[in-house]
Amino acid sequence: MHTTPITSNINQMDKSLSRDFKSGQLVIGKIIKLFPNQKAEVQIGSQKMIAALDVPLRAGEQYWLQVQPGDEQIKLKVLNPTVNGGAKVTAEQILSHLSMPITHEAVSLAKYLIKNELPILKNTLQVAAEWLKTSGDQNQALQVVKTMMVNNLPFVDEVFKALQSQGSSESLYGLLTRLRQELKLTPPTNVTNQLTTLLNEIGEPLQEKLSADGLQKAAALWSNPEASAELRAGAFSLLQLSGFLSEEENANTVLEKLQVNMSKGEAGESPILKEGQKLLTAYIQSLQSGHRPNAEKLLQAIHTLSGISQGTEPVLLQRPAVLAGNLLHAALSASQQSETILNLLTTNNMVDDAKAKLAALLNNKEPQVTRNLPENVNRAVQHIFENDFKYVDLSKGAAAAPFLKEIIRLLGLNMEHALSSQENLAETELTGLKPLLMQLKNESHGAVINELADQVLNRVTAQQLMSHDTGPIQQLFMQIPLPDHQSDLTVEWSGRRTKDGHIDPNYCRILFYLDLAQLKETVVDMQIQNRIVKVSVFNQYATILEQAAHPFVTLLRDKLEQQEYKLSGVVFEEENQRESAAVIPAIRTEVYSRMDIKI
Numbered sequence: 001m002h003t004t005p006i007t008s009n010i011n012q013m014d015k016s017l018s019r020d021f022k023s024g025q026l027v028i029g030k031i032i033k034l035f036p037n038q039k040a041e042v043q044i045g046s047q048k049m050i051a052a053l054d055v056p057l058r059a060g061e062q063y064w065l066q067v068q069p070g071d072e073q074i075k076l077k078v079l080n081p082t083v084n085g086g087a088k089v090t091a092e093q094i095l096s097h098l099s100m101p102i103t104h105e106a107v108s109l110a111k112y113l114i115k116n117e118l119p120i121l122k123n124t125l126q127v128a129a130e131w132l133k134t135s136g137d138q139n140q141a142l143q144v145v146k147t148m149m150v151n152n153l154p155f156v157d158e159v160f161k162a163l164q165s166q167g168s169s170e171s172l173y174g175l176l177t178r179l180r181q182e183l184k185l186t187p188p189t190n191v192t193n194q195l196t197t198l199l200n201e202i203g204e205p206l207q208e209k210l211s212a213d214g215l216q217k218a219a220a221l222w223s224n225p226e227a228s229a230e231l232r233a234g235a236f237s238l239l240q241l242s243g244f245l246s247e248e249e250n251a252n253t254v255l256e257k258l259q260v261n262m263s264k265g266e267a268g269e270s271p272i273l274k275e276g277q278k279l280l281t282a283y284i285q286s287l288q289s290g291h292r293p294n295a296e297k298l299l300q301a302i303h304t305l306s307g308i309s310q311g312t313e314p315v316l317l318q319r320p321a322v323l324a325g326n327l328l329h330a331a332l333s334a335s336q337q338s339e340t341i342l343n344l345l346t347t348n349n350m351v352d353d354a355k356a357k358l359a360a361l362l363n364n365k366e367p368q369v370t371r372n373l374p375e376n377v378n379r380a381v382q383h384i385f386e387n388d389f390k391y392v393d394l395s396k397g398a399a400a401a402p403f404l405k406e407i408i409r410l411l412g413l414n415m416e417h418a419l420s421s422q423e424n425l426a427e428t429e430l431t432g433l434k435p436l437l438m439q440l441k442n443e444s445h446g447a448v449i450n451e452l453a454d455q456v457l458n459r460v461t462a463q464q465l466m467s468h469d470t471g472p473i474q475q476l477f478m479q480i481p482l483p484d485h486q487s488d489l490t491v492e493w494s495g496r497r498t499k500d501g502h503i504d505p506n507y508c509r510i511l512f513y514l515d516l517a518q519l520k521e522t523v524v525d526m527q528i529q530n531r532i533v534k535v536s537v538f539n540q541y542a543t544i545l546e547q548a549a550h551p552f553v554t555l556l557r558d559k560l561e562q563q564e565y566k567l568s569g570v571v572f573e574e575e576n577q578r579e580s581a582a583v584i585p586a587i588r589t590e591v592y593s594r595m596d597i598k599i
Contacts, residue, residue, distance in 0.1 A: 021074060025067045026094060026120035029076065031059050042076065045117050051076045064094070067119075087111045098122045105132040112142045124155050131160055140167045153465060162465055165458035166479075171488045171515070172459050173481035176203035179452040186445045195436045201390070202410055202433065205483040209389055210359035215244060215351065216338040217388040218358065221380060222251070223329035225308060225322075234380030241361060241377075244346060244354035254345055255321035261344045262324055270341055272334060276305055276327035284320050292317070299323070306330045407480055411460055412436070413467075434460045472496050474503050487515050495528075506531050519545070533560055535570045542572040 021027070021044075032041040032048065034057075042051045042065075051074040057063060068075040079097060091110035095102050100122065106129045113120050128145045135141035144163045153159050180199040183192050200209075221227055222235035232251075239245045245254060262277045263284075279302050286295035295317060306326040331341050342351050362381060385391040392403040408414060412432025437453045437460075459479065466477035476493040495508025505528070512524040523538040535556075539545055549570070557567040 021067045021119065022121055023067055023069045024121055026079065026097075027065050027067065028062055028114070028117055029065045030062045031057050034059050044119075049074055054078060064090075087114060090114060094120060095125075098125065100125065100129075103129065105129045105138075108132065108138065109142065109145070112146075116146055118146065118149050124149075127155055131157075135164070137167065140164065143167075151465075151468060151470065158461070159465060162458040162461040165455060166462045166466075168455075171481070171486075172456070172479050173203055173483060173486060173488055175452060175456050175459065176481055179449070179456060180204070182449050182452060186449060189443060191436060191439045191443060192445070194431060195433075195440060198410060198431070198433060198436060202407075203481050203483050205486070206389065206391065207359060207363050207484070210362050211355055213338075213388070214358045214362055214384070215239075215242065215342060215355045216332055217384050218242075218380070219244075219338075219342060219345065220329055220332040220388075221384060223325045223332065225306075225326050225329065230376045231380050231383055234374070234376035234378070235384075237374065237377045238358065238361075238380055239354075241373075242354040242358035243350055244342070244358070252321065255325045258328060258344050259321045259324040262327075266344060270331040270334075272305060272331040273327060273341065273344075276302065276324075276331075279305065280320055280323060280327070283323070287317070287320075302327065307333075404478070404480075407478070411463070413460065413464055413478075416464070466492075469497070474501075476503070485516055487517075489514060528565070531565050532568050533565050534568045537570070537572045539572070540574060542574040546572040 027044045029042045029044045029051075032043050034040050035050070038053045038056060039050055040053055040057065040059075042049055044065075052070075054068075054075070054077045057078065064079040065076040066079055068077050088107060088111065091107045091114060092102050094110050094114070095106055098120075100106055106125065109125060109128050109132060110120065113125075131145070132138055132141050141164065144160055144167070147153070147163055148155060148159060153163075176199055180196065180203060183196050183199070186192060218235050218238045222232050222239060224232065227235075236245070236251055240247055240249070259280070262273065263281060265277065279298055283295055283298040283302065286292075286298060299317065302323050303326075306323075307330050308326060328341070328344070332338060339351050362384070392399050394400045394403065410432055412434030415432060415434050434457065437457050440453050441450060441457075463477050463479055466475070468475055473494060474497045478491045480489045480491070482489050490513035492511040493503055493508060494510075495503040495505075498504050507530065508528050510526045510528075512522075512526075514522045514524075516522065520540060525536040525538070527534050527536075537545060537549075549572070553567075553570050556570070560567050
């Protein structure tokens, strides 16, 4: 919360402050200074204001006060409960004053609000007490209530459940994985098909993608008539390295084998190959009979089926084997079931083994895979990673920035904003994770899928709720699934807004939370003051990390200087940051408030 300066005119009130308090709220106030006409400067939490009092009070003392109905000026009524009494006694007195039953949950909640100097309102106390009854973790529920109050969030079940979901021990990646697996077992619909495709893009580990589709993508690149000769040759070599094709074969012999197999009617379940086989057979017959006009028409039909633009040049008759390769590319590009298609290229039934071997080869050193292989193979690998698997190297800022924007779109974090400004509404905004999950819940897929959909929706909604403005401070929150680490990356930005509404890059703070298999919980706190950067790393293996990171500190300093930042230092601390690293506690807002004052 921002601090409002006391003006010389004690009757002038900040209307925005008045709106922060509601009639009936109970607060602890300290009387700073007394003025005539029973007015006083009162401090409530971090706020100072001028308020009208119902009875004379003593400066320097703390009192329990109740906000009274009023227009612009805050009016406060002094209550009987003493601030200096025991916590339980005071909590029970407050509950009695509000005519509420003295239950365990209500007393615990009242004590927590008193301890954290949060305002108490009867209806919010009643609602929150019910939340505590049904919550399995009372401490976490109290932290959620504090977050909602500090950030002035709507006091409704949907908001509470969304924020509470952030305290779950299961990662967002884990939830997405379970949902992806359950969707495989449910009867497919248009929504489940779209959702499965999206979940594969967001949450499928690279190794799984390579195992499932690596061989298909390599074969599609080799058979792509519009790819360069270098890329096609490199892709063909990959197929040989995987053992799918023998070292003795060349591209021509494989294409001829494909054409022969297609002529035998072995097109599998591919509609493109089934239709292509008929056209190709007729084309060959027209060539053999010397009927060129008919051959030209059939060739154009094959090109259309293959997705090849024909232009205005005269038709040049082509070898049937080449046309078979073009049809193969179209079939591989359109099909998710590639095994029967790939079997047309080989007689050794090595598809599964070749898939595993190629996936291991591709994932050996990620896209920098194959230093000992020919350059054309490396280029083919890079092409497959960047174009087919959308691989993003997060260590490179140029790649990370568009990746984060794409994740925001894929998760559907901008859905409500897009709906509120329909003139800029793009269809892509309605095919993100959140809108698809909302559509899924309108279908009947069983209790397990509905429960998982609710949990994921809550996690996405929590990200939206925790991205907000507090006075001049803008806070952004993102939780990004990291499939290859089977974990999440949680990122929080906080800083003053610039005139154009963005976070000021000269004064801001960025927090990273990671929970990795070997390093366990890691928190990176990057604070920027006047373009001077301090990085603090908290981890139980801080000493080991510091030694490992030492060679990279100079590189970090140089890279920051290229962006006109100055690194003041990188410190590693061996400290248990579980409480600080939790994404729910409202204490985070207090940290940002202190930073606001420092700025």
